[in-house]
Amino acid sequence: MVFDEGFKMKETQSFQMTEFLVMQWAQDRGIYENGTALGQASKTVEEACELLVAIANNDKEEIADAIGDVMVTLVNVGVLCDLDLRQCFYNAYKVIEPRKGYMNKAGVFVKES
Numbered sequence: 637m638v639f640d641e642g643f644k645m646k647e648t649q650s651f652q653m654t655e656f657l658v659m660q661w662a663q664d665r666g667i668y669e670n671g672t673a674l675g676q677a678s679k680t681v682e683e684a685c686e687l688l689v690a691i692a693n694n695d696k697e698e699i700a701d702a703i704g705d706v707m708v709t710l711v712n713v714g715v716l717c718d719l720d721l722r723q724c725f726y727n728a729y730k731v732i733e734p735r736k737g738y739m740n741k742a743g744v745f746v747k748e749s
Contacts, residue, residue, distance in 0.1 A: 655721065658711045673716040680709040 648654065662668055667676070683705040690698035714721040736748040 651722070655711055658708050659715060662708075662712050662715070667712055668715055671712070671716065673713050676709050676712040676716060680706055680713065683709055 662671075683702055687699065687702035687706060690702050711721050713719075714724065737746050738748075739745050
C-alpha cells in the first residue's frame with residue numbers, strides 16, 4: 637500500500653505477535669503495575685483526537701501513526717480490565733454482522749429495521 641509523498645506501509649508481523657510485544661513493552665514500563673484502565677482509556681481519547689486531526693489534514697503518515705497509538709492504548713485497557721482485545725473485537729463483529737443498512741451520501745450509516 638503506497639500513500640502520498642512516498643509514505644509506504646511496511647509488512648508487519650501478526651497482530652497476535654504485535655499485541656504480545658505491546659504488552660511486554662507496557663509491562664516493562666510499569667503501565668500494568670502503576671497505571672489504570674481509566675488512565676489508558678483517557679490516553680485512547682487523546683490518541684483518537686490526534687487521529688481526527690490527521691484525517692482532517694489528510695496526513696496519511698499521521699493517520700497510520702494515530703491508528704497504531706489508539707490500538708496500543710486499547711491493548712493496555714484490555715489488559716488492565718482483564719479482557720482479551722481480540723475477543724472484544726470479535727464480539728463487536730458478531731454484534732454488527734447481522735445488521736442491514738447502507739452508507740448514505742452524507743457518510744452516515746443508515747440501519748435498516
